[in-house]
Amino acid sequence: MGWAARPPAHLRAFLRRLALGLPLMLLGLGLILGLAPQDPAGPRFATGGAPLPSLPMPEPGVTGVLTLRPYPLLHVGEGGGMRTLLLAGDGKQRPPGDLSVLDGQRVTAEGFLLSRGDIAMLVLGAPPRALGGATPPAREALGRWRITGEICDGKCAADGMRPGIGIAHRACAALCLDGGIPAVFVSQAPLLGHAYLLLAGPDGGPMDAALRPLIGRRVTLEGRVERLGRLLIFHAEPPG
Amino acid sequence: MSHRFVPVGWTRSKILYDAALLGGVAAYLVAYVRLAPLLGATPLDDQSLRMRAFGSGAFLLLTLALAIGPLARLDPRFLPLLYNRRHLGVVTCLLALAHAAEVLGWHFAFSPTPGAVALLTTEPGALPFIAFGLLALCVLILLAATSHDFWLAFLGPGLWKGLHQLIYLAYAAVVAHLAFGRLQDPGALPLALLLGLAVCALLALHLIAASREARVDADIAPPAPVAPWLIAGRAAAIPEGRALVVRPPGGEKVAIFRHEGRLSAVSHLCAHQHGPLGEGQVLDGCITCPWHGYQYRLEDGRSPPPFTERIATYRLRLVGGWIWLDPRANPPGTHVPALVLP
Numbered sequence A: 001m002g003w004a005a006r007p008p009a010h011l012r013a014f015l016r017r018l019a020l021g022l023p024l025m026l027l028g029l030g031l032i033l034g035l036a037p038q039d040p041a042g043p044r045f046a047t048g049g050a051p052l053p054s055l056p057m058p059e060p061g062v063t064g065v066l067t068l069r070p071y072p073l074l075h076v077g078e079g080g081g082m083r084t085l086l087l088a089g090d091g092k093q094r095p096p097g098d099l100s101v102l103d104g105q106r107v108t109a110e111g112f113l114l115s116r117g118d119i120a121m122l123v124l125g126a127p128p129r130a131l132g133g134a135t136p137p138a139r140e141a142l143g144r145w146r147i148t149g150e151i152c153d154g155k156c157a158a159d160g161m162r163p164g165i166g167i168a169h170r171a172c173a174a175l176c177l178d179g180g181i182p183a184v185f186v187s188q189a190p191l192l193g194h195a196y197l198l199l200a201g202p203d204g205g206p207m208d209a210a211l212r213p214l215i216g217r218r219v220t221l222e223g224r225v226e227r228l229g230r231l232l233i234f235h236a237e238p239p240g
Numbered sequence B: 001m002s003h004r005f006v007p008v009g010w011t012r013s014k015i016l017y018d019a020a021l022l023g024g025v026a027a028y029l030v031a032y033v034r035l036a037p038l039l040g041a042t043p044l045d046d047q048s049l050r051m052r053a054f055g056s057g058a059f060l061l062l063t064l065a066l067a068i069g070p071l072a073r074l075d076p077r078f079l080p081l082l083y084n085r086r087h088l089g090v091v092t093c094l095l096a097l098a099h100a101a102e103v104l105g106w107h108f109a110f111s112p113t114p115g116a117v118a119l120l121t122t123e124p125g126a127l128p129f130i131a132f133g134l135l136a137l138c139v140l141i142l143l144a145a146t147s148h149d150f151w152l153a154f155l156g157p158g159l160w161k162g163l164h165q166l167i168y169l170a171y172a173a174v175v176a177h178l179a180f181g182r183l184q185d186p187g188a189l190p191l192a193l194l195l196g197l198a199v200c201a202l203l204a205l206h207l208i209a210a211s212r213e214a215r216v217d218a219d220i221a222p223p224a225p226v227a228p229w230l231i232a233g234r235a236a237a238i239p240e241g242r243a244l245v246v247r248p249p250g251g252e253k254v255a256i257f258r259h260e261g262r263l264s265a266v267s268h269l270c271a272h273q274h275g276p277l278g279e280g281q282v283l284d285g286c287i288t289c290p291w292h293g294y295q296y297r298l299e300d301g302r303s304p305p306p307f308t309e310r311i312a313t314y315r316l317r318l319v320g321g322w323i324w325l326d327p328r329a330n331p332p333g334t335h336v337p338a339l340v341l342p
């Protein structure tokens, strides 16, 4: 019996087997579950879409054109080589400072870069500094699309967390979006070679608030798609 | 034995039990968090990895804790696992807390929204899974906090046992937490299989144990020719030091023990946690509960001094080799002379 200081002789062998077998079974289960695919996005998103040329963080910072709609974006480089960085602040917050005066300006910004697949994010430590006027890059309309995928925040999806999408991450994504981090749509099947699309509202502003309950779930949304350099912007309409 | 005299009794068995338990938990966590990544698991950030290891570990231990009860009923060799089941429960609760701490420190951190507000506002729409996780955690904390014998004595075994049946609610909440959460993501198939397997195995164990008990319960002792006596069985059928469990038409089961040529009848329910006394045996001249070893004297159902537990006793008669039982329980601790066998 268990309460005896020493178990009775006929039970000792059985209990010894249990005492060894149970930890071994837990070890095996730990391995099986640990090795099971853990990232709902799967490995294809790490490399999928249109891979970005590597972007070393130049000293003392990145220079580009800042635009504010649908979210604060920094367009770095020219013509075909241009790439668009989503901007965020520390943690689950929008970039620091009042950016409204910088809309359409050439700025220099410092921070660190996150990237995964075809999105990249610059996490700003301080407000960007204005360098002068500039022309925002042109956008190309790609028509209306109906896309299936998941609404997520651009920071975790850009490798701020791993896994940065999926139901288990839903609360985190909701907090990021509430805090002003740009929203992205992680498409189930790459669209025109893109797995990640910047998710905007039908009016050209940020994601429609009616979509918040759908964060982290598999949804099919409709709206127009624009190309901005290497980035696709999905202006999703609220369903129904 | 009594909570008043033995605050924590450490025996060699208990230490080995805890060593195997903690060793198993450590092996699980190391395999999940360290070995699997070395063997090529999908790279996750450390916090997410720990979050999953703690959460799934708590689920596995909870399954194990719920399996021990029916296992011990079906095969008495598992009884030693039952004895220290409370430690298993407390470790499960600690793993669940570690899981929650990782979630709060990662998914709910770095945001201007306070964690408590975020918990309530970040699950808009259908399929809530955080709420189920919180419910399970609250129940586990409540049960771990009241697992000590102090609470058992304070609440009484009936109420305490009822409270601790809430563990089934916690399990159901954990299953919902997983089903509405992680299992919704693609790639969760191994976890889904494990969950299905665990739930099916638990259900099967409980059903088999319950059906066996129902068969025993259906065996109601028939009335003797003289009321209120019942015919309990043949004296010769009871092995030395063991009991015959009898079920009167109404009321609690009675255990009739045979010891050194005498028969004594007491309640089948242990005063500690309502363990099945009739499945215990006579040790050192006392009836000894199979669950945690509480002891009672045969002649009056009282724990030997300095302990003060008491159980009901019953009157017996022997008529032509048949034991007759008076199903009216005497007040706990009533002295009844043992029935001497010829």
Ligand code: FES
Pocket (backbone or CB within 6 Å): B270, B271, B272, B273, B274, B275, B276, B289, B290, B291, B292, B293, B294
């Ligand atoms: S139930 Fe604990 S000793 Fe009987």
